[in-house]
Amino acid sequence: xxxxxxxxxxxxxxxxxxxxxxxxxxxxxxxxxxxxxxxxxxxxxxxxxxxxxxxxxxxxxxxxxxxxxxxxxxxxxxxxxxxxxxxxxxxxxxxxxxxxxxxxxxxxxxxxxxxxxxxxxxxxxxxxxxxxxxxxxxxxxxxxxxxxxxxxxxxxxxxxxxxxxxxxxxxxxxxxxxxxxxxxxxxxxxxxxxxxxxxxxxxxxxxxxxxxxxxxxxxxxxxxxxxxxxxxxxxxxxxxxxxxxxxxxxxxxxxxxxxxxxxxxxxxxxxxxxxxxxxxxxxxxxxxxxxx
Amino acid sequence: xxxxxxxxxxxxxxxxxxxxxxxxxxxxxxxxxxxxxxxxxxxxxxxxxxxxxxxxxxxxxxxxxxxxxxxxxxxxxxxxxxxxxxxxxxxxxxxxxxxxxxxxxxxxxxxxxxxxxxxxxxxxxxxxxxxxxxxxxxxxxxxxxxxxxxxxxxxxxxxxxxxxxxxxxxxxxxxxxxxxxxxxxxxxxxxxxxxxxxxxxxxxxxxxxxxxxxxxxxxxxxxxxxxxxxxxxxxxxxxxxxxxxxxxxxxxxxxxxxxxxxxxxxxxxxxxxxxxxxxxxxxxxxxxxxxxxxxxxxxxxxxxxxxxxxxxxxxxxxxxxxxxxxxxxxxxxxxxxxxxxxxxxxxxxxxxxxxxxxx
Numbered sequence: 001x002x003x004x005x006x007x008x009x010x011x012x013x014x015x016x017x018x019x020x021x022x023x024x025x026x027x028x029x030x031x032x033x034x035x036x037x038x039x040x041x042x043x044x045x046x047x048x049x050x051x052x053x054x055x056x057x058x059x060x061x062x063x064x065x066x067x068x069x070x071x072x073x074x075x076x077x078x079x080x081x082x083x084x085x086x087x088x089x090x091x092x093x094x095x096x097x098x099x100x101x102x103x104x105x106x107x108x109x110x111x112x113x114x115x116x117x118x119x120x121x122x123x124x125x126x127x128x129x130x131x132x133x134x135x136x137x138x139x140x141x142x143x144x145x146x147x148x149x150x151x152x153x154x155x156x157x158x159x160x161x162x163x164x165x166x167x168x169x170x171x172x173x174x175x176x177x178x179x180x181x182x183x184x185x186x187x188x189x190x191x192x193x194x195x196x197x198x199x200x201x202x203x204x205x206x207x208x209x210x211x212x213x214x215x216x217x218x219x220x221x222x223x224x225x226x227x228x229x230x231x232x233x234x235x236x237x238x239x240x241x242x243x244x245x246x247x248x249x250x251x252x253x254x255x256x257x258x259x260x261x262x263x264x265x266x267x268x269x270x271x272x273x274x275x276x277x278x279x280x281x282x283x284x285x286x287x288x289x290x291x292x
Numbered sequence: 293x294x295x296x297x298x299x300x301x302x303x304x305x306x307x308x309x310x311x312x313x314x315x316x317x318x319x320x321x322x323x324x325x326x327x328x329x330x331x332x333x334x335x336x337x338x339x340x341x342x343x344x345x346x347x348x349x350x351x352x353x354x355x356x357x358x359x360x361x362x363x364x365x366x367x368x369x370x371x372x373x374x375x376x377x378x379x380x381x382x383x384x385x386x387x388x389x390x391x392x393x394x395x396x397x398x399x400x401x402x403x404x405x406x407x408x409x410x411x412x413x414x415x416x417x418x419x420x421x422x423x424x425x426x427x428x429x430x431x432x433x434x435x436x437x438x439x440x441x442x443x444x445x446x447x448x449x450x451x452x453x454x455x456x457x458x459x460x461x462x463x464x465x466x467x468x469x470x471x472x473x474x475x476x477x478x479x480x481x482x483x484x485x486x487x488x489x490x491x492x493x494x495x496x497x498x499x500x501x502x503x504x505x506x507x508x509x510x511x512x513x514x515x516x517x518x519x520x521x522x523x524x525x526x527x528x529x530x531x532x533x534x535x536x537x538x539x540x541x542x543x544x545x546x547x548x549x550x551x552x553x554x555x556x557x558x559x560x561x562x563x564x565x566x567x568x569x570x571x572x573x574x575x576x577x578x579x580x581x582x583x584x585x586x587x588x589x590x591x592x593x594x595x596x597x598x599x600x601x602x603x604x605x606x607x608x609x610x611x612x613x614x615x616x617x618x619x620x621x622x623x624x625x626x627x628x629x630x631x632x633x634x635x636x637x638x639x640x641x642x643x644x645x646x647x648x649x650x651x
Contacts, residue, residue: 079641086633094537095522095629098515103508176640185514185636188507 012195012203015153019193020203024150027206028214041213041266050147052271058281060154063161066285071158075165081173082180089181098184107188110179114172114189115198116249121171123252125163126245135163137288143241144278145211146271148233152211157288202248211236215264223261224254230264238273329581331506334574338513339503341573342390343496345566349383350493353486356380360479363470370467373478374456378555380485381449382562384408389520389566393492395512396501400492407488409445413527415547421445425454429474437476447484455481457552460610510578510639517567517575518632525625528560533618545613557609560621561602567628568595584638591631598624 009018032039047053101109129139138157145152156164179187192200209216209229218228227246235244243260246253253259277291278284359373384407393400410418421443427433428440441447455478458466502509527549530536534543548556571592579588601620605612612618 079637082641083634083637086637087630090630090633095518095526097519097522103511176637180633180637180640184518185511185639187636187640188511 012193013199015203015207016150017195017203020208021150023204024206024208024212027209027216028212031214031216035266037266038214045147045213047147047213048149052144052146052276053149053151055278055281055284056145056149056151056155059284060151062281062285063154063156063158066158067161071161071165075162076169076173078169078172078176081169082176085174085177086180089177096181098186099182101183101186103186103188106179106183106186107190110175110183110187111190111196111198113175113179115196117171117175118168119247119249120252121167122164122247123245123249123256125167126247127256127258129160129163130242130245133292135160137292140272141278141284141288143236144272144276144284145236146269146276148211148213148236148270150208150211153208155284157284159288198248207248213266213268215266215268217264220261224250224259226250227253231261233268233270234260234262236270237268238271331510331574331578331581332503334577334581335506335509336503337574338570339496341569342387342392342502343493345383345386345390346489346493346496349380349387350486350489352376352380352383353482353489357479357482357486360475360482363478364467364472364475367463367467370470371463374463374553377452377456378553378558381453381550381553381555382558384449384489385559385562386566386569387489387492389563390513390516390570392502392509392512392516393495393499395516396499397495400495403488403491405448406444407448407485409448409450410527410549413523413531415531418450421450422454425451426458429455429477431469431471431473433473437473438480441477441480444484447481449485452478452481452485453550453552460552460554513570513575514632514636514639517570518629518636520563521567521625521629521632524560524563525622525629528556528563529618529622529625532556532613533622534613535619535622543613543618545610548610548613551610554608554610557602557605560609561599564595564598564602568592568599571595579635579639582639584635587631587635587638591628591635594624594628594631598628 009016009021011017012019032042129135138159141157142152142155142160145155176187190197195203205226206214206216206229210227210232212229213233215230215233216228217223217230218226222228223231227244227248227250231244231246231250234240240260243258244250244253245258250259278287356373356376359369359376362369363373364370388404388408391404393403409421424443425446428435428437428446433440441451445451455474456466458469502512526536531539532543532545532547532551534541539547545551550556550559571588576588576592579585598621601617601624605615605617609615609618609621
């Protein structure tokens, strides 16, 4: 499969894993069948072939080159961070025999900690991308999309890619390093078809609908715990772009007073609220460096 | 035409994304828990090694047992017992280094302490035991020897070594002290050691849990090797060399594990050999399967260096406690332990995924 280059769709920890796309499609179809307004939205509005969507596709292609050629070699490895943290702890507090907690408990705890810490750091970096003017220049590329589709997820400036890569390396590295120090080789992940169980559940529950026009809500109570696709769609509106920074969990938004929930509507206006500052992929790449 | 162009563009993009393996939402992999890596064959080879080490040690214990009855017949018989006991100790060091039984079955936890009291690595605890043994073995002591040796520690290798060497005494000196009481004591000691080794051998022969759950077994084995290398560094080299936090700048050769028999260096080398054999028998393959080839190579290279270092001693380590080579041994053992940590870390990240997307 690797030779045909489609393995990206078959790797369970990728957002575009076919199971997640399929589940998103099923949810979307059911939604369209039962929600008249959404059916109308998709009928009257050009979404898949909108110039913004076409830009997403082109950008996805170009940024793939940049990631492989430039970003990946630059990004710090979480493996190196983990080893550094473990050795630092051993150096500071001495080697300890792995704590007497069953492997099953360690694996569960590690899986949960990775997910929670990862989501927490994602919240804060995402919030910083909005609140720090220099970072907003780059994050604006993502918010310049006026229609949403699963590939909008990848409409991210390479500078932001690097920052999120560092965030990932540091959060996974530190958590793993601490667990390695405390539990040695007992470490492991609870996985479903090879993915962190929480990532899988997040994927199945419509992660790909975050960037879509399907206003899927989880209900008032659950939306205080998990960010629904609709909450993320609200974040893509000008009015609420300062709200709902969460990745999978809404608890950070609730805790730090950036949570926003409202009744589902299918006619949200996405983008920056003015004409898009980018008319080409090239502009999306260089303009953030020169334009405030 | 436009749609064809878009389709081709998307196809090419997927290809590129697949090449990089980036963009995941999350996903450090667990220790050999994904990717369907089959390590049952190398694990079986490792288990065979563990079983063989235990069997060989039991055989040596039985040979020692057979020699005890004639120990007071002649000086050469006494020396033969000393020599066989040395072999037993060195063989047991391998069993101890790879002792995974306690993590497979909790009732096996205390066995190493019953075989060798120094397994706890606490010299402060060892010293009173040796003093008590001196009293127990004294010809003037009228307490029946079976009752006097009531503690497991008295009946362990620690006790047997004391009965055979006391304070680095020569064969002739100790042989002159060998009376019926001491012979009986040595018999009780070796019978206890044999009985404990039989428990270990029986366990490894009958328990298949090591082979049933590969992921758990790799975990147990790697943790055990990291612990073993740390004990090598701390207890066996650092404490006597005055290199640990506890004894910093205060070296004392008597803290060496086999100070009395002057065989601490051989014991250290035996542990290193056990590490080498476990790497060669299957752990190297497991590491390679898990994408940790360089980490495995680092361990093997460190083992090689440590072996060479041991071989470079021209006399016993007990008479060279302040030699720079002891510090080198300490540092080498530390690097070995770090290398195991690196291997555990590398196996945890079979695929070092990078999540580089915003949201």
